[in-house]
Amino acid sequence: MDIINENSIVDLKFHLKWKSREAVHSDCYNGTGMNMWRDWMPEKLRNSLIGRSPGDQINMTFSSGEFLDDFSNKKHFKIKSRQFNQETDNNSIIKPQKGRFYPKGLLQGVTGIFKANKEPFRCVDINNGFIDVDFNKPLAGYNLELKASIGNVKEKISDKGGESIDWVSLLTTGPGMQARWQKSSTDFFSDSPFMRQDETPDNIFYQKPRFVHHLDDKAREMVRNIHALSLKDDMKILDLMSSWVTHLPENIRPKKVSGLGMNEAELKKNPDLDDYIVHDLNLDPVLPYDSESFDAVICTGSIEYLIHPFEVFKEAARVLRPQGRFIVTFSNRWFPPKAVRIWEQLHEFERMGLAAEYFLGIEDFENLHTYSIRGLPRPVSDKYFSQLFYSDPVYGVWAHKKG
Structure with a gap:
């Protein structure tokens, strides 16, 4: 059995809560x-890994401030509104909005900032010709729980240079952007x-059926895993x-699965549906079902098309x-x-924040959760394998109905 030491190469699955x-x-x-020798990680994590074996889990x-820099008031300051360059290279206009993230390269006259800088900053507030900005990392100020599951362990053959990977940066680039700024929506x-x-x-x-998968096999498995946290027998x-596909966990036996979609040929081909209704939510957001008739509602890869999201979430x-x-x-x-x-304007992690606002905005839900998973290898059988590693x-967002 391989034991982790200072010369090991290790596969880890991180879960940050x-x-x-x-x-x-x-x-x-x-x-x-x-x-283990060259890459950057907190010493607390490095020391906890030494002596561990594949299959072990560290909590x-x-x-x-212990995992990454703590929140600093020096990175929370005001700039003049004219320092925010609203016109981008493709001649589109970006107007700063409260609570949103933007690349630092949009800012002018700020020390240390250059046009190509893509690192996000947060627009905290806009008032009287000034913009209140936050340059802290999105996760700064939060207490973090880290679970690390150990996969393959092997000895490195040699170290002849090469770049050092910052695992903290990989893990924390994006997370935090889905949360509100303090108490403000x-x-x-x-x-x-x-x-x-x-x-x-x-x-x-949508009149022409599209019998294609919009996510690769591994991503669809992850969607099913998210559903498995909530969906049960009966x-x-x-x-x-x-x-034409409902992403149900393979080991559950629902009492009934109903589908509501835009294309009858696709719905008819879906083997998991017991019944279906063709219905355009953008034309009529009212769901054609009785009140309190379902134990769970799922929506996969589609909320980005809703033009009446609050009405649909209310329904x-x-x-x-x-519950x-x-x-x-x-x-x-x-x-x-x-x-x-x-949807197209937002960072991927901000989109979870948008979905969260749909839930929070109607006040009928509680126990809100967000979830993300990245970095999994693309299946070799996938048609984009040669282009995308x-x-x-x-990304997932879910909540319980109150009551």
């Missing part, structure tokens, strides 16, 4: 080939957020914005039984002509 005021957050990263907690909803490139009726766009489940709450769960999952792939404007990232 933290809490904001409004939700519990879990962010996972699959780390491959960690060089540790980090107080604010994020302004995702100014400046016509639900406009689309293609405003022709959706029934025309449940009545609604697959909202359904298609999802109505058709759920008390039923509404589970939303998505990735970074979509049909650009029909995705709403705000990593599997599609998967």
Whole structure:
């Protein structure tokens, strides 16, 4: 059995858990080939790995400032509104909005900032010709729980230079952006957020069936794993914005699965559906089901197309039984002509924040959770394997109906 030492190369699956005021957050990263001698990681983690073997699991907690730099008031300051360059290289206009993240390269006249800088900063507030900005890392100020599951362990053959990987940066780039700034809701909803490139009726766009998978095999497995946290035997489940595949865990036996989608040929081919209804939520957000008739509602890779999200989430709450769960999952792939404007403007982790605001905005849900998983290898059989090494990232947001 391989034992980790200072010369080991280690595969680790990281699970970072933290809490904001409004939700519990879990962010996972699959780390491959960690060089124990050369790569950067907290000494607390490095020391805990020494002497461990494949299959072992490490659980540790980090107080604010122990895993990454603590929140600093020096990185929270005001700039003049004219220092935010609203015109981008492609001549589009970006207007700063409260709570949102933007690349630092948009700023002018700020010490140490250059145009190509893509690192995000947060626009905290806008008032009287000034913008309140936060340059802290999005996770700064949070207490963190870290679980590390050990995979393959091998001895490195040699070390003849090469780059050092910062595993803390990989793990924490993105997480934190899905949370609100303190108690303030994020302004995702100014400046016509639900406009689309293609405003022709959706029934025309979706009239031709598409019997293709929009996520790779590994990503679809991750979606099923998220559903497995909530879906149980004998449940009545609604697959909202359904298609020819419903991402159900293989080991559950629902009492009934209903599908609501846009294309009858796709719904008819779905083997998991007991019944289906063709219905355009953008034309009529009212769900054609009785109140409290489902134990769970799932929506996979589709909320980016909703132009009436609050109405749809309100309806999802109505058709759920008390304590039923509404589970939303998505990735970074979509049909650009029909995705709403705000979706395309956001960082991937901010999109979880947008989905969270849909839940928080109607006040019918509680126990909000967000979840992300990145860094998994793309299956060799996938058609994009030669172009993309990593599997599609998967993001989830879910909550219980109150009651």
